[in-house]
Amino acid sequence: MRVVCDRCGETVEALVAYDDGRITATAGVYISGGQWDRFMRPGEGAVCDRCMQTDPAYMRAYPGTYWRREGHAP
Numbered sequence: 001m002r003v004v005c006d007r008c009g010e011t012v013e014a015l016v017a018y019d020d021g022r023i024t025a026t027a028g029v030y031i032s033g034g035q036w037d038r039f040m041r042p043g044e045g046a047v048c049d050r051c052m053q054t055d056p057a058y059m060r061a062y063p064g065t066y067w068r069r070e071g072h073a074p
């Protein structure tokens with residue numbers, strides 16, 4: 001599915017798995033309403049990997065995870 005990131009406005013290809021209407025897993029995007037809310041800003045519903053994994057608070061919490069793509073250094 002294609003999801004628009006609420007932080008950078010880019011459309012990203014993402015996977016979101018639901019079970020009984022609850023989100024159980026995501027790839028490519030972080031969805032509000034769960035454990036990621038603490039890294040989200042007011043009004044954000046979906047944040048792409050790049051934005052989340054370069055967020056200072058996220059990087060402090062998960063220092064081993066950061067966004068990588070060819071040609072990009074965080």
Ligand SMILES: [Zn+2]
Binds near residue numbers: 051
């Ligand atoms: Zn983004």
